[in-house]
Amino acid sequence: MNTTAQYAKVAYDAYCEARGWVSVRGDALPQFEAQSPDRQAACGAAARAVVERVLTPETSDDPEHA
Numbered sequence: 001m002n003t004t005a006q007y008a009k010v011a012y013d014a015y016c017e018a019r020g021w022v023s024v025r026g027d028a029l030p031q032f033e034a035q036s037p038d039r040q041a042a043c044g045a046a047a048r049a050v051v052e053r054v055l056t057p058e059t060s061d062d063p064e065h066a
Contacts, residue, residue, distance in 0.1 A: 009032045
């Protein structure tokens, strides 16, 4: 598993844990591996953005970290 995939899984699992593994509709949330590749990639993109924009200030476009 590459770094982006690891970030994606961690982010998705944290979201699911915060929701009690229940969707807003009341359905059980599936494990990360059961998600479509497209949804896994979207989770990865979101997690990567957090790393790049928040945790790596020198590459951030956030004026607070400029």
